[in-house]
Amino acid sequence: MADWDGAGYAHISGLQRAMATDAVSAVPVAGTERVLDVGCGDGFVTRLLAARVPAGSVLGLDPSPRMIKTARTADDQLRNVDFQVGDVTTMTCTGEFDLVVSFNALHWVIDQTTAYQHIAAALTPHGRALVQYVCAGPRPSIEDTAMAVTADPRWSPAFTDFPRPYLHLDPATLPTIAAAANLVVLAQSVTDRTWDFGSREAFTQWCTVGFTDWTAHLPPTEIPPFVAEVVTRYESLTGTPGLFRFLQLRAELSHPTPE
Numbered sequence: 660m661a662d663w664d665g666a667g668y669a670h671i672s673g674l675q676r677a678m679a680t681d682a683v684s685a686v687p688v689a690g691t692e693r694v695l696d697v698g699c700g701d702g703f704v705t706r707l708l709a710a711r712v713p714a715g716s717v718l719g720l721d722p723s724p725r726m727i728k729t730a731r732t733a734d735d736q737l738r739n740v741d742f743q744v745g746d747v748t749t750m751t752c753t754g755e756f757d758l759v760v761s762f763n764a765l766h767w768v769i770d771q772t773t774a775y776q777h778i779a780a781a782l783t784p785h786g787r788a789l790v791q792y793v794c795a796g797p798r799p800s801i802e803d804t805a806m807a808v809t810a811d812p813r814w815s816p817a818f819t820d821f822p823r824p825y826l827h828l829d830p831a832t833l834p835t836i837a838a839a840a841n842l843v844v845l846a847q848s849v850t851d852r853t854w855d856f857g858s859r860e861a862f863t864q865w866c867t868v869g870f871t872d873w874t875a876h877l878p879p880t881e882i883p884p885f886v887a888e889v890v891t892r893y894e895s896l897t898g899t900p901g902l903f904r905f906l907q908l909r910a911e912l913s914h915p916t917p918e
Protein backbone atom coordinates (compact mmCIF):
# COMPACT_ATOMS: atom_id res chain seq x y z
CA MET A 660 0.00 0.00 0.00
CA ALA A 661 1.57 3.27 -1.14
CA ASP A 662 2.05 6.11 1.33
CA TRP A 663 0.83 9.16 -0.62
CA ASP A 664 2.53 12.53 -0.11
CA GLY A 665 -0.21 14.34 1.84
CA ALA A 666 1.35 17.80 1.68
CA GLY A 667 2.01 17.40 -2.04
CA TYR A 668 -1.54 16.14 -2.58
CA ALA A 669 -3.03 19.15 -0.79
CA HIS A 670 -1.11 21.32 -3.25
CA ILE A 671 -2.12 19.62 -6.51
CA SER A 672 -5.54 18.07 -5.87
CA GLY A 673 -7.76 20.74 -7.45
CA LEU A 674 -9.17 18.09 -9.77
CA GLN A 675 -10.14 15.67 -6.98
CA ARG A 676 -11.49 18.53 -4.87
CA ALA A 677 -13.70 19.71 -7.72
CA MET A 678 -15.05 16.19 -8.30
CA ALA A 679 -15.75 15.53 -4.62
CA THR A 680 -17.14 19.00 -3.89
CA ASP A 681 -19.63 18.50 -6.66
CA ALA A 682 -20.68 15.13 -5.20
CA VAL A 683 -20.79 16.37 -1.59
CA SER A 684 -23.06 19.26 -2.48
CA ALA A 685 -25.48 16.75 -4.03
CA VAL A 686 -25.79 14.67 -0.82
CA PRO A 687 -28.94 15.48 1.14
CA VAL A 688 -28.13 15.59 4.87
CA ALA A 689 -30.11 16.50 7.96
CA GLY A 690 -26.99 17.82 9.70
CA THR A 691 -26.98 15.26 12.51
CA GLU A 692 -25.42 12.32 10.66
CA ARG A 693 -22.39 10.33 11.66
CA VAL A 694 -20.34 10.07 8.45
CA LEU A 695 -17.38 7.91 7.37
CA ASP A 696 -15.12 9.17 4.56
CA VAL A 697 -13.25 6.17 3.13
CA GLY A 698 -9.93 7.09 1.49
CA CYS A 699 -10.17 10.64 2.85
CA GLY A 700 -6.72 11.68 1.62
CA ASP A 701 -5.66 15.09 2.93
CA GLY A 702 -9.07 15.61 4.58
CA PHE A 703 -10.22 18.59 2.51
CA VAL A 704 -13.44 16.88 1.46
CA THR A 705 -13.90 15.35 4.93
CA ARG A 706 -13.95 18.86 6.38
CA LEU A 707 -16.48 20.01 3.78
CA LEU A 708 -18.70 17.17 4.97
CA ALA A 709 -18.14 18.06 8.62
CA ALA A 710 -19.34 21.58 7.92
CA ARG A 711 -22.53 20.10 6.43
CA VAL A 712 -23.29 18.02 9.56
CA PRO A 713 -22.72 20.51 12.41
CA ALA A 714 -24.72 18.38 14.86
CA GLY A 715 -23.11 15.16 13.64
CA SER A 716 -19.52 14.09 13.04
CA VAL A 717 -17.21 12.79 10.34
CA LEU A 718 -14.42 10.24 10.55
CA GLY A 719 -11.84 10.28 7.75
CA LEU A 720 -10.05 6.99 7.15
CA ASP A 721 -7.03 6.52 4.89
CA PRO A 722 -4.24 3.91 4.79
CA SER A 723 -1.61 6.52 3.96
CA PRO A 724 0.03 7.87 7.16
CA ARG A 725 1.30 10.97 5.33
CA MET A 726 -2.22 11.77 4.12
CA ILE A 727 -3.60 11.41 7.65
CA LYS A 728 -0.78 13.55 9.06
CA THR A 729 -1.69 16.33 6.60
CA ALA A 730 -5.42 15.89 7.32
CA ARG A 731 -4.82 16.38 11.04
CA THR A 732 -2.84 19.59 10.60
CA ALA A 733 -5.62 21.72 9.07
CA ASP A 734 -6.12 24.87 11.05
CA ASP A 735 -9.89 25.34 11.25
CA GLN A 736 -12.53 25.56 13.93
CA LEU A 737 -14.27 22.26 13.14
CA ARG A 738 -14.60 20.09 16.24
CA ASN A 739 -16.70 17.32 14.70
CA VAL A 740 -14.05 15.76 12.46
CA ASP A 741 -11.46 13.10 13.24
CA PHE A 742 -8.94 11.15 11.18
CA GLN A 743 -7.53 7.63 11.47
CA VAL A 744 -5.12 5.51 9.47
CA GLY A 745 -7.17 2.63 8.09
CA ASP A 746 -7.87 0.58 4.97
CA VAL A 747 -11.34 -0.17 3.59
CA THR A 748 -10.42 -3.84 3.12
CA THR A 749 -9.52 -4.34 6.79
CA MET A 750 -11.64 -1.76 8.65
CA THR A 751 -13.84 -3.17 11.37
CA CYS A 752 -16.55 -0.51 11.88
CA THR A 753 -19.97 -2.04 12.53
CA GLY A 754 -23.35 -0.35 12.28
CA GLU A 755 -21.97 3.06 13.24
CA PHE A 756 -22.44 5.36 10.26
CA ASP A 757 -25.56 6.96 8.76
CA LEU A 758 -23.56 7.85 5.68
CA VAL A 759 -20.41 6.33 4.18
CA VAL A 760 -18.78 8.27 1.35
CA SER A 761 -15.72 7.61 -0.75
CA PHE A 762 -14.30 9.91 -3.43
CA ASN A 763 -11.73 8.78 -5.96
CA ALA A 764 -10.26 6.19 -3.63
CA LEU A 765 -11.97 2.89 -4.50
CA HIS A 766 -10.25 2.49 -7.87
CA TRP A 767 -7.09 1.90 -5.79
CA VAL A 768 -8.76 -1.13 -4.20
CA ILE A 769 -8.42 -4.42 -6.10
CA ASP A 770 -10.76 -6.39 -3.85
CA GLN A 771 -13.99 -4.51 -4.55
CA THR A 772 -16.20 -7.16 -2.95
CA THR A 773 -14.43 -6.89 0.40
CA ALA A 774 -14.50 -3.09 0.18
CA TYR A 775 -18.27 -3.05 -0.30
CA GLN A 776 -18.77 -5.69 2.42
CA HIS A 777 -16.92 -3.47 4.88
CA ILE A 778 -18.83 -0.38 3.76
CA ALA A 779 -22.08 -2.31 4.28
CA ALA A 780 -20.96 -3.42 7.74
CA ALA A 781 -20.11 0.17 8.72
CA LEU A 782 -23.61 1.45 7.87
CA THR A 783 -26.52 1.70 10.29
CA PRO A 784 -29.56 -0.35 9.12
CA HIS A 785 -31.03 2.73 7.40
CA GLY A 786 -27.70 4.20 6.34
CA ARG A 787 -26.61 5.00 2.80
CA ALA A 788 -23.35 5.03 0.91
CA LEU A 789 -22.21 7.42 -1.80
CA VAL A 790 -19.17 6.38 -3.81
CA GLN A 791 -17.48 8.06 -6.74
CA TYR A 792 -14.39 6.80 -8.54
CA VAL A 793 -12.72 6.16 -11.87
CA CYS A 794 -14.27 3.27 -13.79
CA ALA A 795 -13.52 1.30 -16.94
CA GLY A 796 -14.16 2.78 -20.36
CA PRO A 797 -13.11 2.53 -23.99
CA ARG A 798 -10.01 4.78 -23.70
CA PRO A 799 -6.69 3.74 -22.12
CA SER A 800 -6.49 5.48 -18.74
CA ILE A 801 -3.47 7.29 -17.32
CA GLU A 802 -2.94 4.29 -15.03
CA ASP A 803 -3.08 1.92 -18.04
CA THR A 804 -0.43 4.12 -19.64
CA ALA A 805 1.78 3.89 -16.54
CA MET A 806 1.45 0.10 -16.61
CA ALA A 807 2.47 0.07 -20.30
CA VAL A 808 5.60 2.09 -19.47
CA THR A 809 6.63 -0.44 -16.78
CA ALA A 810 7.05 -2.98 -19.57
CA ASP A 811 9.73 -0.87 -21.33
CA PRO A 812 13.25 -2.35 -21.07
CA ARG A 813 14.43 0.75 -19.21
CA TRP A 814 11.88 0.29 -16.45
CA SER A 815 10.95 -3.38 -16.41
CA PRO A 816 13.76 -4.50 -14.03
CA ALA A 817 12.25 -2.23 -11.33
CA PHE A 818 8.76 -3.66 -11.90
CA THR A 819 9.35 -7.42 -11.86
CA ASP A 820 6.22 -9.08 -10.41
CA PHE A 821 4.63 -5.63 -9.97
CA PRO A 822 0.88 -6.17 -9.49
CA ARG A 823 -1.46 -3.66 -11.14
CA PRO A 824 -2.25 -1.32 -8.20
CA TYR A 825 -5.63 -0.09 -9.47
CA LEU A 826 -8.90 -1.49 -10.73
CA HIS A 827 -11.23 0.26 -13.13
CA LEU A 828 -14.55 -1.39 -12.46
CA ASP A 829 -16.97 -2.23 -15.26
CA PRO A 830 -20.02 -0.23 -14.04
CA ALA A 831 -22.35 -3.03 -15.19
CA THR A 832 -20.84 -5.32 -12.53
CA LEU A 833 -21.55 -2.99 -9.60
CA PRO A 834 -25.06 -4.28 -8.75
CA THR A 835 -23.71 -7.85 -8.47
CA ILE A 836 -20.75 -6.78 -6.32
CA ALA A 837 -23.09 -4.72 -4.14
CA ALA A 838 -25.50 -7.66 -3.79
CA ALA A 839 -22.62 -9.85 -2.55
CA ALA A 840 -22.19 -7.24 0.20
CA ASN A 841 -25.94 -7.19 0.92
CA LEU A 842 -26.30 -3.72 -0.62
CA VAL A 843 -28.58 -2.45 -3.34
CA VAL A 844 -27.66 0.22 -5.86
CA LEU A 845 -30.26 3.01 -5.56
CA ALA A 846 -28.76 5.17 -8.31
CA GLN A 847 -25.77 4.88 -10.59
CA SER A 848 -24.27 7.10 -13.28
CA VAL A 849 -21.10 7.41 -15.33
CA THR A 850 -19.86 10.84 -16.41
CA ASP A 851 -17.17 11.43 -19.02
CA ARG A 852 -14.91 14.14 -17.58
CA THR A 853 -12.21 16.29 -19.09
CA TRP A 854 -9.82 18.27 -16.91
CA ASP A 855 -7.36 20.75 -18.38
CA PHE A 856 -4.33 21.12 -16.11
CA GLY A 857 -3.28 24.03 -18.30
CA SER A 858 0.25 22.77 -18.90
CA ARG A 859 2.32 19.63 -19.19
CA GLU A 860 4.21 20.74 -16.03
CA ALA A 861 1.02 20.94 -13.91
CA PHE A 862 -0.16 17.55 -15.21
CA THR A 863 3.29 16.10 -14.43
CA GLN A 864 3.13 17.38 -10.84
CA TRP A 865 -0.29 15.79 -10.39
CA CYS A 866 0.93 12.48 -11.83
CA THR A 867 4.02 12.54 -9.59
CA VAL A 868 1.82 12.55 -6.47
CA GLY A 869 -0.76 10.11 -7.83
CA PHE A 870 1.78 7.58 -9.16
CA THR A 871 3.15 6.73 -5.71
CA ASP A 872 2.35 3.04 -6.21
CA TRP A 873 4.76 3.03 -9.17
CA THR A 874 7.39 5.51 -8.04
CA ALA A 875 7.86 3.73 -4.69
CA HIS A 876 9.67 1.09 -6.76
CA LEU A 877 12.16 3.56 -8.25
CA PRO A 878 15.23 5.36 -6.94
CA PRO A 879 14.54 9.13 -6.56
CA THR A 880 16.58 10.05 -9.65
CA GLU A 881 14.47 7.74 -11.84
CA ILE A 882 11.09 9.15 -10.76
CA PRO A 883 11.05 12.30 -12.96
CA PRO A 884 12.03 10.43 -16.18
CA PHE A 885 9.47 7.68 -15.48
CA VAL A 886 6.64 10.17 -14.92
CA ALA A 887 7.77 12.17 -17.97
CA GLU A 888 7.56 9.04 -20.13
CA VAL A 889 4.02 8.30 -18.90
CA VAL A 890 2.94 11.89 -19.54
CA THR A 891 4.49 11.89 -23.03
CA ARG A 892 2.78 8.65 -23.94
CA TYR A 893 -0.57 9.81 -22.55
CA GLU A 894 -0.21 13.11 -24.40
CA SER A 895 0.16 11.18 -27.65
CA LEU A 896 -3.31 9.72 -26.93
CA THR A 897 -5.06 13.00 -26.09
CA GLY A 898 -3.11 15.20 -28.50
CA THR A 899 -3.07 18.11 -26.02
CA PRO A 900 -0.48 18.78 -23.29
CA GLY A 901 -2.05 18.93 -19.83
CA LEU A 902 -5.39 17.47 -20.92
CA PHE A 903 -6.76 14.59 -18.84
CA ARG A 904 -9.85 12.51 -19.63
CA PHE A 905 -11.46 10.03 -17.27
CA LEU A 906 -14.78 8.43 -16.39
CA GLN A 907 -16.42 8.97 -13.00
CA LEU A 908 -18.73 6.31 -11.69
CA ARG A 909 -21.07 7.65 -9.01
CA ALA A 910 -23.36 5.32 -7.08
CA GLU A 911 -25.66 5.55 -4.12
CA LEU A 912 -26.26 2.35 -2.15
CA SER A 913 -28.10 1.15 0.91
CA HIS A 914 -29.07 -2.05 2.65
CA PRO A 915 -32.09 -3.67 1.01
CA THR A 916 -35.31 -2.15 2.35
CA PRO A 917 -36.91 -4.54 4.87
CA GLU A 918 -40.28 -5.93 3.70
Ligand SMILES: C[S@@+](CC[C@H](N)C(=O)[O-])C[C@H]1O[C@@H](n2cnc3c(N)ncnc32)[C@H](O)[C@@H]1O
Nearest residue numbers: 675679698699700723726746747762763764767
Ligand atom coordinates in the same frame (compact mmCIF):
# COMPACT_ATOMS: atom_id res chain seq x y z
C1 LIG B 1 -6.94 10.45 -5.13
S1 LIG B 1 -6.84 10.27 -3.38
C2 LIG B 1 -8.49 10.81 -2.95
C3 LIG B 1 -8.52 11.52 -1.61
C4 LIG B 1 -9.84 12.23 -1.27
N1 LIG B 1 -10.93 11.28 -1.14
C5 LIG B 1 -10.19 13.28 -2.28
O1 LIG B 1 -11.21 13.14 -2.99
O2 LIG B 1 -9.44 14.27 -2.39
C6 LIG B 1 -6.96 8.52 -3.21
C7 LIG B 1 -6.84 8.06 -1.78
O3 LIG B 1 -7.24 6.68 -1.70
C8 LIG B 1 -6.52 6.12 -0.65
N2 LIG B 1 -6.60 4.65 -0.71
C9 LIG B 1 -5.87 3.80 -1.46
N3 LIG B 1 -6.15 2.53 -1.16
C10 LIG B 1 -7.09 2.56 -0.19
C11 LIG B 1 -7.75 1.56 0.58
N4 LIG B 1 -7.49 0.25 0.41
N5 LIG B 1 -8.65 1.94 1.54
C12 LIG B 1 -8.93 3.26 1.72
N6 LIG B 1 -8.30 4.26 1.02
C13 LIG B 1 -7.40 3.92 0.08
C14 LIG B 1 -5.12 6.67 -0.87
O4 LIG B 1 -4.29 6.52 0.28
C15 LIG B 1 -5.41 8.11 -1.21
O5 LIG B 1 -5.36 8.94 -0.09
